[in-house]
Amino acid sequence: MKTIIKILLVVSIGLLAYFCIMSIITPIKFDEQKAAREKEITQRLIDIRSAELEYKIQKGVYTDNFDELIQFLKNAKKKTVVKEGSLSDKQLEAGLTEAAAARIVRKGNKSEIAANGLENFRRDTAYVSMLEAIFPTRYTAETIDKIAIVPFSENKKFVLKTNNDYVNATGIKIPLFEASTLYSDYLYDLNHQEMLNAIDLQKKLERFPGLKVGSIEEPNNNAGNWE
Secondary structure (H helix, E strand, O other): OHHHHHHHHHHHHHHHHHHHHHHHHEEEEEEHHHHHHHHHHHHHHHHHHHHHHHHHHHOOOOOHHHHHHHHHHHOEEEEEEEEEEOOOHHHHEEEEEEHHHHHHHHHHHHHHHHHOOOOOEEEEEEEEEEEHHHHHOOOOOHHHHHHEEEEOOOOOOOOOEEEEOOOOOOOOOOOEEEEEEHHHOOEEEEHHHHHHHHHHHHHHOOOOOEEEEOOOOOOOOOOOOOO
């Protein structure tokens, strides 16, 4: 009987030690996994913000339709300035500006160009693919569709909303957008209790239980809630 009691005591001590260790390790591991996932997700939200801003520049409003946004990225053009050469300190001290130099070069007067030392100076406006302009290495026409998908989720899309009729206190209409995803979308396969704890904490703090960029309630300079 004493032997059995000793064995049970050892087992109990071992189990207690295990649960104590796991109570420390589990939240630490969860936080590490959460941070690693959110690094990729926040980049995706930043990309959505970049795309929406370009869309608004050309359309005047934001879109809440990912298909429309993706087609815009694939088909639209972005105006850029092709730059070759730069002005020397001597040219700048003489009062020559970039704008003035560009005007001289555009006129095409070779003697005037040479007199101002602008033979290798060029500032031309060009139109390039929107996709290549804002995402030169991250997406291609074949992969841009994934901009709508939440990483580490079960192929869920970000929730995309717009409020193009918002009017501020001075009566000015300001288009707004937001893109978001919930903890439950991308942490669902991690420790369930830790995920619930994270959600509960955000709710108690009256914060969004996930990641979000922009806001359709009020202007926030299109900031992310992690920034």
